[in-house]
């Protein structure tokens with residue numbers, strides 16, 4: 001059963017939030033659509049240019065004509081009154097299944113229970129680049145609300161025509177149109193019975209302002225919460241098909257290794273086992289996971305690789321290996337204003353410091369998993385990914401088949417945090433399934449997840465600044481090596497700036513992580529701000545406010561400080577207070593932290609965290625609070641102790657017992673203050689609330705001990721005081 | 723392969739399992755009880771927690787053979803028909819989940835705690851739940867849910 005090598009596994013040395021080319025093909029025509037969905041009303045959101053073209057050719061596409069390509073989302077209202085919403089976004093704990101439903105309920109005036117969401121299925125949902133970058137709320141929520149509002153208007157028109165009355169007197173509420181004058185009413189489903197109505201909506205349509213929301217803006221519970229507390233929900237790793245086999249990959253002994261010898265004899269003798277060897281890819285498929293592991297263990301391999309850098313030389317390596325590349329996300333990498341040289345020369349105080357951040361692992365509690373099934377040259381894969389359409393492209397490329405032949409489905413997955421952008425497990429499962437001629441499921445072990453996924457980039461950040469005696473910052477020079485350009489700009493008002501990101505060769509495979517480099521950049525910037533405040537002996541909060549004009553930034557600082565009780569006297573030895581804040585992805589954050597440092601043992605305890613956050617109009621306050629708390633708690637890990645250790649192409653701490661993540665005893669009370677700006681568009685909240693916690697902790701440790709920490713993690717082995 | 727009797731959620735099932743098979747793999751692969759999750763396979767995360775004779779156990783480290791003829795409860799067996807266990811209710815009421823991948827294990831551990839201590843203090847909850855990881859950071863809500871369930875149980879006199 002051993003196959004000849006014929007396919008190279010695609011190796012992706014680094015992955016950020018890259019965009020797959022929008023090679024979107026709409027496979028089902030309109031007639032097909034209604035055949036598939038049943039009669040009713042279909043509303044599609046398209047970008048303006050396409051909508052205009054549609055309208056000039058009549059408002060409805062001709063029968064058989066494909067739907068427009070630049071579709072953001074669509075919605076179907078069936079004869080039974082059920083509203084089905086189609087979006088390429090995916091749910092992995094950020095609660096968008098609920099918050100997007102809320103937006104639709106709000107505009108369409110239907111109960112939440114009538115809405116179902118179809119998400120992240122490349123065959124049924126519109127093309128989507130992926131679920132990341134806190135973009136779902138500002139874009140998808142808006143598009144769906146527009147689609148829903150258009151559907152409601154259409155329903156009002158239908159009822160008005162049917163009853164021959166002025167549409168102004170009709171009311172849409174609770175899934176019905178009614179006429180208060182005649183007390184007549186009709187359910188939405190009845191109105192569209194037997195019809196095949198379509199409408200396109202330009203993305204620019206005006207919407208009800210947040211001040212008039214009734215459903216959106218409410219703290220609604222998770223729509224399918226019951227499935228989770230009863231264990232009924234099927235994650236990608238829970239998927240199963242008849243005849244399915246369990247896959248297991250034989251991993252190289254180190255990164256960048258080449259296979260030099262292979263002996264699969266013993267494994268091939270095992271009943272029901274298929275061994276696949278294809279280039280550097282070696283794997284097995286077997287009737288149970290136990291036998292798959294046994295077979296993989298019986299395969300003897302020898303690998304060869306070059307010497308590779310280790311984490312003790314990491315920061316030196318990054319600085320020495322600067323490359324020409326820009327930021328992989330396409331973010332601008334340079335900002336200049338005024339003259340930093342002159343400002344530094346004339347400054348009354350100058351400060352120069354270097355900050356570092358380690359690689360860290362996403363450690364989603366559900367590891368990567370995929371189930372693949374071939375039918376001829378058509379491939380269907382269920383997998384946990386933030387980019388179903390990107391994974392479809394990866395699969396098409398790996399197996400040299402057209403994208404139309406590949407369907408990727410994403411059952412709500414056990415979190416991602418930016419770590420599930422690639423389709424590694426999907427490609428592996430599909431490769432095994434092709435040879436085994438049966439469906440194959442691959443679920444990565446925790447160790448594989450720690451080793452063969454990708455990491456948050458490590459980085460070195462150098463800051464040089466100049467300041468007047470009164471605490472006015474006049475010069476700001478900021479160089480980030482490798483960790484990325486997200487959040488690299490300062491939101492303080494400084495006349496002379498030079499800010500630059502420098503890409504570097506990376507010893508480990510790196511990619512997106514919740515908040516991208518904004519965490520590293522905020523850490524360096526906000527630690528440096530604290531150091532400057534100390535130089536001029538100013539209160540750190542006052543110092544920040546002195547240098548910040550941005551009203552939204554000032555508001556979150558003041559809100560956090562108020563809730564925290566900033567400025568109160570210390571009440572015990574080892575107590576320290578710290579503050580940090582900033583802005584990213586349209587959200588503003590400020591965090592105050594209290595720490596208690598035990599000088600004898602070096603133990604640092606986080607006593608309390610207060611985070612103020614503002615991201616425009618709040619859609620679901622409880623969901624938002626959950627995100628703010630979660631981001632701060634997750635942020636504690638990277639702040640205090642998470643770091644990937646590696647040596648010569650091997651991960652040294654790739655087990656849950658070796659890589660420390662926050663546990664119950666590490667968790668302080670996290671208080672959040674949400675500033676609801678109903679006058680501003682809603683922005684995402686999955687990432688930005690995390691930015692303040694690491695520098696605020698570092699600053700609080702300084703306040704408690706006078707020890708300035710400039711590396712993340714801050715205290716992987718406790719605080720060394722001497 | 724050895725034949726064994728697994729008593730799970732009140733019914734007795736006969737399975738054939740390899741000698742090295744964990745209870746987790748038998749539950750998930752043979753009995754289709756996928757509500758019990760894999761998170762680490764090394765007893766470190768608690769996602770695979772089930773009750774064996776009423777006590778929280780990590781099914782990833784429990785050989786299937788060692789669980790034979792004992793009473794096993796998984797997350798699927800906690801509700802009585804449509805009637806959720808008070809801790810399941812409390813998780814919903816507190817919104818104590820994001821991706822919810824940890825939820826099964828958290829609830830099973832929490833039930834085990836409540837079985838032995840009907841009114842745990844916050845410190846006792848934190849100590850008992852230390853072996854369960856939530857990566858999404860819902861810990862404070864989980865603690866609140868356990869406390870809520872404790873008072874619900876007290877009120878209902880169970």
Ligand code: FES
Nearest residue numbers: 761763765768782
């Ligand atoms: S899977 Fe059993 S403790 Fe993690």
Ligand code: FES
Nearest residue numbers: 820822856857858
């Ligand atoms: S809710 Fe995601 S791991 Fe706990």
